[in-house]
């Protein structure tokens with residue numbers, strides 16, 4: 508048996524409780540990972556609270572569960588050690604240090620993951636706590652900036668929410684792709700955003716980026732702080748407004764942009780993959796990205812971990828299952 512954080516229903520952090528559940532058994536092409544650290548992300552907080560936004564409120568519950576998550580052990584980002592492998596697994600062996608993501612199951616002592624899923628070897632020198640803090644923000648930033656916006660060297664990228672879970676990696680990945688980066692956050696976060704590589708920083712309470720007389724090739728909105736209409740005057744002719752937030756308006760703008768020239772609106776979903784996990788491992792190993800960890804809690808204190816993440820801070824929140 509193992510300890511796991513069980514979600515009784517949608518609601519506040521107190522809906523989570525520690526239960527003793529069976530250790531999952533890996534299928535023929537799966538690995539069993541003994542989890543050393545897993546993250547509590549803004550996306551996890553939204554699922555727990557059933558905060559799916561106006562467009563997705565019905566679909567979210569239909570997809571994930573009506574009154575409670577259909578998969579009661581949530582948690583999506585993990586780092587740990589391979590504890591067992593299915594008989595057909597070729598990519599990993601017992602004892603390998605790994606990190607990756609799964610749709611659920613990471614707030615527990617063990618989880619299974621397909622060997623061809625979103626999992627990679629953890630680079631030397633990267634701790635489990637650090638590795639668990641990578642796939643959510645870095646995977647999303649890579650999907651949106653590299654795959655969707657196709658950021659080119661020399662382009663100017665503005666990151667709205669540069670100190671957030673996605674934004675911290677967006678700054679680093681945009682720099683890695685050769686862009687000039689302006690990051691927007693609260694006054695408290697300006698030094699961190701500069702440390703992460705932003706060449707310019709703006710306090711969103713003190714200035715509106717659309718009034719500065721500057722233009723950008725990409726506005727990456729990780730904070731739901733702008734819109735295509737608001738950003739459009741400061742986007743270049745090939746400019747892209749890229750948002751993490753689904754809305755009917757963005758969908759309509761994406762369709763309309765197919766028939767007209769000029770700046771475009773883009774939305775997508777980041778879901779991770781074997782290939783992307785390897786890219787993140789390489790970026791970590793080369794030092795192109797580094798996670799910022801704010802706090803770590805034992806798994807037994809999952810409620811405190813959620814409340815800490817909800818209070819907001821400039822770093823990842825991680826939970827640590829007990830050594831098994």
Ligand SMILES: NC(=O)c1ccc[n+]([C@@H]2O[C@H](COP(=O)([O-])OP(=O)(O)OC[C@H]3O[C@@H](n4cnc5c(N)ncnc54)[C@H](OP(=O)(O)O)[C@@H]3O)[C@@H](O)[C@H]2O)c1
Nearest residue numbers: 549550647668670671672673691693711730732751776777
């Ligand atoms: N579509 C997808 O595939 C996808 C993937 C990942 C995440 N998401 C969603 O994206 C959202 C953001 O995730 P996250 O983890 O980055 O959130 P987060 O950690 O809460 O970060 C949001 C950041 O935005 C800052 N902010 C707030 N208002 C701002 C403003 N007006 N201008 C500029 N910055 C502002 C906040 O700073 P202060 O706290 O200091 O105010 C905070 O640092 C979540 O809701 C998540 O569900 C979607």
